[in-house]
Amino acid sequence: MPTTSLRWFNQTQDRLHRSGRRQVMSPLEYATLSLRRLEKALEGADVIVIPAGVPRKSGMTRDDLFDSNATIVRDLAKITAKVAPKAHMLIITNPVNSMVPIVAEVYKRAGVYDAKKLFGVSTLDATRASTFLSGIAGLHPSEVVVPVVGGHSGITIVPLFSQAASATKFVKAGEQYEKLVHRVQFGGDEVIKAKDGAGSATLGMAYAGAVFTNSLLRAINGENGVKECAYIDSPLYRERGVTFFASPISLGKNGVDKIHSIGDITTEEQKLIDAALPELKKNIDKGVSWMTDCL
Ligand SMILES: NC(=O)C1=CN([C@@H]2O[C@H](COP(=O)(O)OP(=O)(O)OC[C@H]3O[C@@H](n4cnc5c(N)ncnc54)[C@H](O)[C@@H]3O)[C@@H](O)[C@H]2O)C=CC1
Numbered sequence: 001m002p003t004t005s006l007r008w009f010n011q012t013q014d015r016l017h018r019s020g021r022r023q024v025m026s027p028l029e030y031a032t033l034s035l036r037r038l039e040k041a042l043e044g045a046d047v048i049v050i051p052a053g054v055p056r057k058s059g060m061t062r063d064d065l066f067d068s069n070a071t072i073v074r075d076l077a078k079i080t081a082k083v084a085p086k087a088h089m090l091i092i093t094n095p096v097n098s099m100v101p102i103v104a105e106v107y108k109r110a111g112v113y114d115a116k117k118l119f120g121v122s123t124l125d126a127t128r129a130s131t132f133l134s135g136i137a138g139l140h141p142s143e144v145v146v147p148v149v150g151g152h153s154g155i156t157i158v159p160l161f162s163q164a165a166s167a168t169k170f171v172k173a174g175e176q177y178e179k180l181v182h183r184v185q186f187g188g189d190e191v192i193k194a195k196d197g198a199g200s201a202t203l204g205m206a207y208a209g210a211v212f213t214n215s216l217l218r219a220i221n222g223e224n225g226v227k228e229c230a231y232i233d234s235p236l237y238r239e240r241g242v243t244f245f246a247s248p249i250s251l252g253k254n255g256v257d258k259i260h261s262i263g264d265i266t267t268e269e270q271k272l273i274d275a276a277l278p279e280l281k282k283n284i285d286k287g288v289s290w291m292t293d294c295l
């Protein structure tokens with residue numbers, strides 16, 4: 001059945017709206033009302049997108065957000081596991097590398113985990129890679145598709161410029177390549193610095209989140225051949241202890257239909273993946289251990 005409605009819940013807006021309507025509200029009264037409104041918003045959802053949480057400020061890494069955002073994401077996942085256990089879960093909140101394993105742990109404990117329906121949204125990395133390379137190539141970004149694999153922070157972001165079809169020839173080995181990779185890996189830092197305390201890539205993320213969500217909705221509604229990169233529960237590097245990995249995937253009615261292999265890559269790209277894996281493992285283990293410690 002086609003998706004027919006969009007529901008939106010923002011804790012801060014909810015609090016403002018409620019306190020505007022009633023002058024006196026105890027924290028307990030607010031929390032109870034808010035939880036009920038949230039559950040109502042989520043009930044029966046096919047797709048849930050979670051961008052809730054704190055963005056970083058200049059000088060912070062995404063991992064520095066872990067302590068603030070882990071609790072928010074865990075608590076939201078507990079609710080979604082209860083009221084919409086079959087929904088596709090799209091996680092935007094940083095650090096994505098650790099938040100997705102946290103959601104997986106919550107769902108496992110609730111006995112409702114479906115690895116095919118949990119996604120870390122890494123589309124912004126592919127958007128940046130495409131934008132930067134198309135600028136060099138003099139092409140429109142829509143003509144340049146660059147798979148970006150690994151994770152969503154710093155050196156875990158690995159753009160595969162060698163797979164950008166006809167645009168690949170515009171990438172020159174050496175300094176230009178290194179600068180291009182660095183810009184994709186640290187594009188988020190560039191935005192945070194430019195916004196100077198006013199948040200992170202909010203609009204870029206709104207675009208990237210809409211691209212990924214629309215792709216998923218098209219697949220859920222029966223379209224064939226929908227392909228995106230996303231950070232998912234993946235077998236690709238499991239033997240190296242990395243249980244979540246972003247790679248190209250085909251989407252279907254029930255989420256991940258097929259996880260594609262990385263394919264042919266250059267020696268430089270292999271080095272980037274080798275550097276990404278230990279960092280990714282650390283980020284994933286941190287999320288899983290934090291959940292164990294929560295018990
Ligand atoms: N995956 C990605 O590529 C990207 C991820 N992000 C991440 O997304 C998150 C949000 O970033 P922004 O939108 O820039 O921040 P923001 O501060 O503009 O928005 C966050 C919103 O979350 C709401 N919120 C907080 N706790 C909540 C809860 N428990 N339930 C419902 N809503 C809640 C706040 O009221 C606020 O409106 C950050 O963690 C940021 O790092 C941002 C850009 C790209």
Ligand SMILES: O=C([O-])CC(=O)C(=O)O
Nearest residue numbers: 056094124188189200201
């Ligand atoms: O950099 C941040 O903190 C936000 C983000 O994930 C991005 O822009 O890629």
